[in-house]
Structure formats: structure tokens, C-alpha cells
Amino acid sequence: MNHDQEFRSIPNVIRTAARRFEDATALIDGPLRLGFRELQDRMVQAVRSALVLGIGPGDRVGLCAPNSAEWIIAALGIQGAGGIVVPLNTRFKAGEMAYILRKSGARALFAASFLGTDYIAALQEADPGLPALRTTVALPGAQGAAGLSWQGFLDAGSGSSKQAAHASIDRLTPDDVSDVMFTSGTTGHPKGVILTHGQTLRAYGWMSTEYTFDASDTFLVVPPFFHCFGYKAGWLASLMHGVTVVPMAVFDAGRALEIIAAERVSILLGPPTIFYDLLHHAGRPGHDLSSLRVSMTGGSTIPETLIHAMKKDLSFDVVLSAYGLTEATALVTSTRIDDAEEVVARTTGRPIPDVEVRIADDAGEDVPAGRDGEILVRGYNVTRGYWDNPDATAAAIDPGGWLRTGDLGHLDRDGNLTVVDRKKEMYIVGGFNAYPAEIEKLLLAYEPVAQAAVIGVPDERLGEVGCAYVVLRPGADTTEAGLIAWAREHMANFKVPRHVRFVDVLPRNASQKVLKHELRARFGS
Known part of the structure; x- marks a missing residue:
């Protein structure tokens, strides 16, 4: 039997694991240690709370937090209520997050404070006019003015029953949408990839079985949960087999x-x-x-x-x-x-x-x-x-x-x-996909920049990093350090070019497309 038919939904993985593995350790997050039955109890409480919050089948809910027990429990609560998780990259700036929340029509946002950024506060300042967003929940560590604290969210579950939570999970099928994973594309605009419970369970059930995951294992999950690598190949694949999950935030x-x-x-x-x-x-x-x-x-x-x-x-x-x-x-x-x-x-x-x-x-x-x-x-x-x-x-x-x-x-x-080449012009910075068209578009918001072309270049530690070839506006002036400093304020760290080359013109073909192979040759010369 394929794992999509065995488990049917992502929340049902936790219920099945609770029966199979009972009090064996499911999750270790700092001082917190949860057994599988305890994890199920916390999931059910989160589902009850999500139902009280009005989250229902098909509702999109943003989730922005570092790898943590709360990320897992929040996601399971959203999905158990029938909602669709929209993971948000914790390196995104407020404007990047606002675009995804608006595009997805998210009606709620769960967010933490991480690496010095309070996402709820930053979002409220950058774009207070998200029409569909009705509720914000501050995960532990958040400082901003949210509609509910994490504990307040969990306490709200008293307005719903355990039976209602289990019935909601029972209604989920493998064909229901589990998440919309936004990924940047060659157009420079993030696009939301629609994935179902069944697709996820079938793929990562196979992977974890082939990779010999076993209940005696412990998995230190380093890739971020906002990517499939950390979320689906990480904690979800582990919990299918009774593997202990140890999230690592940074x-x-x-x-x-x-x-x-x-x-x-x-x-x-x-x-x-x-x-x-x-x-x-x-x-x-x-x-x-x-x-x-x-x-x-x-x-x-x-x-x-x-x-x-x-x-x-x-x-x-x-x-x-x-x-x-x-x-x-x-x-x-x-x-x-x-x-x-x-x-x-x-x-x-x-x-x-x-x-x-x-x-x-x-x-x-x-x-x-x-x-x-x-x-x-x-x-x-x-x-x-x-x-x-x-x-x-x-x-x-x-x-x-x-x-x-x-x-x-x-x-x-x-x-x-x-x-041999990924996403045509895409390059990978320490495991993060970087898309030149998106970075170029962001750089054009910097007043001195008239034109920009970004390529991936080799880096011993990160594999690849960005190099921006920049044409300045007439009379404008900036430095490599100045442009990089501006970029660090306005885009996720992995998108920030590590090298800048100022040029009078960008090489182009007859169709006016930038000849990036020439730029790569220049960098290596």
C-alpha cells in the first residue's frame, strides 16, 4: 500500500504514530521533549483552536517561524481544521511576505520573532492593508501587537471539542490541498505551488522507507521548515516511522x-x-x-x-x-x-x-x-x-x-x-534557491541603479553566490559596499549579491537579451 492510502492526511500521520509508538520520544526542542501521544494531544488542541478561529476547508494560513515545535504544531492544527499552510521564508523582508500573503489570500498569519525581526510588527508597518488577513497569532518570542498570543490561541480551543477536531481530521482526503509553497520564478514574481496531502505522503513515505528511517533513529533537522527539505523530508518523513525529530532553528x-x-x-x-x-x-x-x-x-x-x-x-x-x-x-x-x-x-x-x-x-x-x-x-x-x-x-x-x-x-x-544547469539562470546559495530575475527586479528599486544583471559565481563555502553587474543612472554614484548594504536591508540574505561589478553597458544580443555567458566569462577572467 502507498503511504497516501495508509495515512490519508498529514495530521493523521500523528494519530497513527501515537498508536504505534505511544510514549517514545517524538520531538526534542531545547528543554521540551514530547512523546508521540503528547504530540498528538498538542495537535488536537491546535486543531480545536483553529476551528474556533474560523479556519476551515481551503482557507490559506501563513506560517513564518524558525524550525521549532511550534511550527510543527501550528501546521498540524491548520491542516487538521482543513486549512492550507502557506510557509513563509524567515529570511524574507516584510514586502516579500506581504506579496505572498496577498497573492494567496491568507486569512490568518502565525509568526514568530527571529534573527532580530518581529514579522508581525514589520508586516503591519510595511503593508497594513492586506484585505483577506483577519487574524494574527504571535508564536513564542514575537514582540509585536498580534491578535492572539500562542497561548491565547491554544486556550481558545476550549470552545471546541476533541471530537470535533478528530472529525475534522477524518474528513481530510489524500486529494485535499495541504500547502501552497511559494517559489520564485524566472519572471521575478513568486508563484504558489499547490501540493496535496497524498502527493506529500506518497513521495516522502517512499523516500523515508528507502533511506531506512527507523524508530531507533534521531534526525537533526537543519533545512528550514519553509522548504520541503526540512518540512517533508525532515519532520514529516521522520514521524511516519517513529524517528525522533530535533529541530535546529539556525x-x-x-x-x-x-x-x-x-x-x-x-x-x-x-x-x-x-x-x-x-x-x-x-x-x-x-x-x-x-x-x-x-x-x-x-x-x-x-x-x-x-x-x-x-x-x-x-x-x-x-x-x-x-x-x-x-x-x-x-x-x-x-x-x-x-x-x-x-x-x-x-x-x-x-x-x-x-x-x-x-x-x-x-x-x-x-x-x-x-x-x-x-x-x-x-x-x-x-x-x-x-x-x-x-x-x-x-x-x-x-x-x-x-x-x-x-x-x-x-x-x-x-x-x-x-x-547540469538548474532553472536556467538559477543558482544555489548554501541550499537556498536564488533567482536572478527576482534579485535584478529588487536591485532596480535602488535609486542609483539603472540596469542590473545577476549571475551565480563559485564560492568555496556556499557553493555559489550572486554577482551583480550594474549600470548606474547618469550622475548617480554608489560603491560596491553601499549597494550590498542597501541590498541587505531590502532582500533576504541569500539573495544579496556578494560581488558587484560596475559597467557602462551590459552585453546584449540582437533581441536585447543580456548575454550572461559573457558576464560569467568576465568574472572568471
């Missing part, structure tokens, strides 16, 4: 080493950056890492030397690689447990069961094995579309159900996929 290699040793962490998935930092941390030799067992890394090419080091110096038995994009539930291909290290390093593995991958040329025709082309995906994991954007949906998914990923790659004769 990655710090030294603290991670301490947690791995103290909690006997056995699963650690994430971008190559975190493993690079662990390997090079001065305190690594002083910590017992022998519990580490399974890892999967993705987001960029994995050097074979890193795989060797992860096994030798970090004690992993298994290191895997995978490929996905949010529009395909963030899981398309994966290597398998018995694959050779060179396959893990060179490829992202084979399609997951019941998912097809084609490589096509510009005319849409299949190309031979080993030849590069656009990666096309078809299967149950493909999004139902972009929220309130039928034109973008039609452009991305053809009538035959094939998703045009915009990524370039090739298949070898064994069916393993190698990705």
Missing part, C-alpha cells in the same frame, strides 16, 4: 556537533554546506559522531571527496543524493542505498517509483542517453498548478501532464539523472 556547526553527540543523532540531511562546516570545525575531533548513519545531500554537485570525508570523518554509513523541485513535490530522482560512491557524486539517481523523467530538446523531442536537454517530469508528484495563475500553470505543464522543469541534464544508460 545552523551552527559547533552546536550541531554537540547535539549529535548528546542526542545520538543518526540522520542528517541537508545541502553540502553543512557537511563542509562540520568537517572543518575545529571542535569536530572532540565529539562522538559514531551515531551518524544516513545522509542525503543535494542542491549542487557533490564532490566525491566530500562523500569520502562524510563517511570517514563524520561516520556516515550511507550518503545519498537526490534531485527535485517544488513543482514536483521536491522529489523526482534519488540514488539508492547500494549505489556506488561515483554514482552518488556524479548523478542524482533514478526516478522514484511511478514517476517518469524525459530529456527533451527545444522541439520537445527525446534526446539520446548522455545528451543534454530539458528535464521533463510526469507523475503523481507534479503540482496541481500555481495558485491563482492559470497562465503560468499552462506554460509549465503540457496537456500530457509533463512538467517543464527549466533544468538541463541528461540520463545515462542506467537511467541515472545528471543535472
Whole structure:
């Protein structure tokens, strides 16, 4: 049986786990330690509260907080009431958040204060006129004037019964929408990817089974919950199998080493950056890492030397690689447990069961094995579309159900996929997808900038970072440091260019498209 039919909905995973694993530890967040039955009780209370708040089937609810127990419980409460979670990137500025809340028509927002930013207060100041937003709930740590505190939200659940909460969960089906994950695109405007309970459960139920997740495991979840990596491949996949979840709000290699040793962490998935930092941390030799067992890394090419080091110096038995994009539930291909290290390093593995991958040329025709082309995906994991954007949906998914990923790659004769370029111009900063068109649009709001072109360039630690080629307005003046400082105030940190080059003109072709390959060549020269 597929996991979508076994569990039916994400909240029902918690009820099933409570029956199977009872008082075994489900979640460790600082001093908080919850067993599976305790986690179920907190979920049910959150569902009761969401029902009292008026959250019902199909309502979109924003959720902006660091990795934490409250993020998980809030999401389960929203979904258990029939609502749709809209995760918000905690690195976003208020204007970026406001766009997503308005586009999704979110009627409520759950938000914390994180890294010095109180999201509710910042949002109220930046855009107080969100028409659909009726309620704000301040998660622990928030300082702003919210409609309800987290405790106030939970206390409100007394106005509904446990029976009503369970009945609401019972009504959920695999076809119901679980979340709308906003991802930036080549147009520069974020697009909301619609995903269902069933798609999520089927994909990550397979992944966690293939990766040998077990009730004896503990998973330190570093990737942020606002991405599928931390949310679906992280806490949700773990709780399906009785794995103990340890959320980490901000990655710090030294603290991670301490947690791995103290909690006997056995699963650690994430971008190559975190493993690079662990390997090079001065305190690594002083910590017992022998519990580490399974890892999967993705987001960029994995050097074979890193795989060797992860096994030798970090004690992993298994290191895997995978490929996905949010529009395909963030899981398309994966290597398998018995694959050779060179396959893990060179490829992202084979399609997951019941998912097809084609490589096509510009005319849409299949190309031979080993030849590069656009990666096309078809299967149950493909999004139902972009929220309130039928034109973008039609452009991305053809009538035959094939998703045009915009990524370039090739298949070898064994069916393993190698990705050679991602999202055409997209680059990946420490595991975060950065889209040049969006960053360029943001830079144009800086008064001295007349034109901007952004490319990804190599960086030893983060994999890639942005370099902005900028044409200034006549008479305007700024410096590299000045532009970067402005960018840090107006965009998420991973979007901020680390390099700036001032030029008189941008190289263009006859159609006036910027020749970014020339800019890449200039940077390397």
C-alpha cells in the first residue's frame, strides 16, 4: 500500500504514530521533549483552536517561524481544521511576505520573532492593508501587537471539542490541498505551488522507507521548515516511522556537533554546506559522531571527496543524493542505498517509483542517453498548478501532464539523472534557491541603479553566490559596499549579491537579451 492510502492526511500521520509508538520520544526542542501521544494531544488542541478561529476547508494560513515545535504544531492544527499552510521564508523582508500573503489570500498569519525581526510588527508597518488577513497569532518570542498570543490561541480551543477536531481530521482526503509553497520564478514574481496531502505522503513515505528511517533513529533537522527539505523530508518523513525529530532553528556547526553527540543523532540531511562546516570545525575531533548513519545531500554537485570525508570523518554509513523541485513535490530522482560512491557524486539517481523523467530538446523531442536537454517530469508528484495563475500553470505543464522543469541534464544508460544547469539562470546559495530575475527586479528599486544583471559565481563555502553587474543612472554614484548594504536591508540574505561589478553597458544580443555567458566569462577572467 502507498503511504497516501495508509495515512490519508498529514495530521493523521500523528494519530497513527501515537498508536504505534505511544510514549517514545517524538520531538526534542531545547528543554521540551514530547512523546508521540503528547504530540498528538498538542495537535488536537491546535486543531480545536483553529476551528474556533474560523479556519476551515481551503482557507490559506501563513506560517513564518524558525524550525521549532511550534511550527510543527501550528501546521498540524491548520491542516487538521482543513486549512492550507502557506510557509513563509524567515529570511524574507516584510514586502516579500506581504506579496505572498496577498497573492494567496491568507486569512490568518502565525509568526514568530527571529534573527532580530518581529514579522508581525514589520508586516503591519510595511503593508497594513492586506484585505483577506483577519487574524494574527504571535508564536513564542514575537514582540509585536498580534491578535492572539500562542497561548491565547491554544486556550481558545476550549470552545471546541476533541471530537470535533478528530472529525475534522477524518474528513481530510489524500486529494485535499495541504500547502501552497511559494517559489520564485524566472519572471521575478513568486508563484504558489499547490501540493496535496497524498502527493506529500506518497513521495516522502517512499523516500523515508528507502533511506531506512527507523524508530531507533534521531534526525537533526537543519533545512528550514519553509522548504520541503526540512518540512517533508525532515519532520514529516521522520514521524511516519517513529524517528525522533530535533529541530535546529539556525545552523551552527559547533552546536550541531554537540547535539549529535548528546542526542545520538543518526540522520542528517541537508545541502553540502553543512557537511563542509562540520568537517572543518575545529571542535569536530572532540565529539562522538559514531551515531551518524544516513545522509542525503543535494542542491549542487557533490564532490566525491566530500562523500569520502562524510563517511570517514563524520561516520556516515550511507550518503545519498537526490534531485527535485517544488513543482514536483521536491522529489523526482534519488540514488539508492547500494549505489556506488561515483554514482552518488556524479548523478542524482533514478526516478522514484511511478514517476517518469524525459530529456527533451527545444522541439520537445527525446534526446539520446548522455545528451543534454530539458528535464521533463510526469507523475503523481507534479503540482496541481500555481495558485491563482492559470497562465503560468499552462506554460509549465503540457496537456500530457509533463512538467517543464527549466533544468538541463541528461540520463545515462542506467537511467541515472545528471543535472547540469538548474532553472536556467538559477543558482544555489548554501541550499537556498536564488533567482536572478527576482534579485535584478529588487536591485532596480535602488535609486542609483539603472540596469542590473545577476549571475551565480563559485564560492568555496556556499557553493555559489550572486554577482551583480550594474549600470548606474547618469550622475548617480554608489560603491560596491553601499549597494550590498542597501541590498541587505531590502532582500533576504541569500539573495544579496556578494560581488558587484560596475559597467557602462551590459552585453546584449540582437533581441536585447543580456548575454550572461559573457558576464560569467568576465568574472572568471
